Amino acid sequence: MCFRQDGRDITAVDGVSLRLQRGRTLALVGESGCGKSATAHSVLRLIQAPGRVNGGRILLRPRGEDVINVLALSERDADLYRLRGGLVALIFQEPQSALSPVHTLGAQLCETIGIHLRIPARDAKALAIEMLEQLGLPNPAARMSQYSHELSGGMRQRAVIAMALVCRPQVLVADEPTTALDERLRAQVFQVLRRQQDQFGMAVLLVTHDFAAVAKEADDVAVMYCGQIVEQGPAPAIMCQPAHPYTRALLNSVPADMPRAATRRLPTIAGAVPERGAMPSGCRFHPRCPNAQPGLCDTKAPPLERVSAGRQLACFKAVEMCHA
Structure with a gap:
């Protein structure tokens, strides 16, 4: 993976090979700027210009299906739309940028559910409220009608996590998922992640600086330095x-x-x-x-x-x- 700068390509991620396994958590650790987030975002083809993935493969084997070569999909490919937020979900590091300021939390959650699960609106709303409740949002039914600016930082973080988990993805890419949360809420979030793994066999790529979380939650660790x-x-x-x-x-x-x-x-x-x-x-x-x-x-x-x-x-x- 490289970024175009001053007329030349600057390599950001070089020769990284990771294997995610069903029901297991792989923690990706390293100093800020080492390429962790760029690696994580590439899984969903979210690297934007002037960056690009200029080699390698990203392979996904959904349960009961053939292998999908993510890098071979065009931007209009139906599999890419099915992958983003459905088969593979991303918890963004900055929740404010991941939530729409002009749509309610409920509208965003229900839209996500409607696209990927295709269930009736009433069931989608009930599922969204249930997920918010599992993540510890107080009065989750009332939160559904609120906008992101009406929520605290910790509530926004959990709302983003709810949007990632509510469609039961097979792979979760979690980029610093609990930085805005206190110790009690961090434990609650990881409890929900473990439950999803046990129920649905979800694989997790955990990008973090939190070595306490790595010690408690990760099955495997990859240490990154300068893109390697x-x-x-x-x-x-x-x-x-x-x-x-x-x-x-x-x-x-x-x-x-x-x-x-x-x-x-x-x-x-x-x-x-x-x-x-x-x-x-x-x-x-x-x-x-x-x-x-x-x-x-x-x-x-x-x-x-x-x-x-x-x-x-x-x-x-x-x-x-x-x-x-």
Whole structure:
């Protein structure tokens, strides 16, 4: 995936390969600007000019159907309309931009249900109210007649989540779905997501900075740096024994104990993320890596290699230690 800037193509996502499985949650983590949201939006073909997906494949296998090659669909293809909001749903990071300011919440929910589920209007309204209730909106029937500016930030966030879940998608792309919510409401939202997974086998791509959510909710983790996956595998293994220096640095910078964290300085990752159009040679993390080996890490790009069952790693030194 690339973006056109100053007359040249700037690569934003490079060689990323992810596999979503029914009933499981894959968390995509990394610093801001590493390409997480761009990867997530590409699943629904929502990358707008000057950006474009310039290679690769996005394959979706709906239950009981043939594989759909998402990138091969034209903008007028019926499968693309069926995919967006139906087979695949997206929880946008910014709810205010995802809700229409001139339509009521109920109108937007019922329109979504009508397009994808094709049920009577009365049943659509009842289903919308039920979903809002599950997500903890107070007096959900009354909220149906309100506009987005009449809702609090947390209510808007849950309204966007309701719009994504109400048609029972087979794949959910959740881009920072709970940032506007307190701890109690975050737990309630993830409870609803787990229920949808158990009932309908929904696969979830969770884009997040919240490592507490990753530890509790994710089955698998993919760590992204500068548009590439540097480590991937089962969540318990990566959270407890991170192998890539970048993954270790990310986890070390998370306060594990808030009372103690308030009295000490948290570790930070040295240096800065390189500019998109000026990536370093070799491993893209080597200028910030405490374990970088001159002549190796600054000259060759490490491939993403399988180091154990279900686990992949892109680091010369870490792979050597894993095989030692």
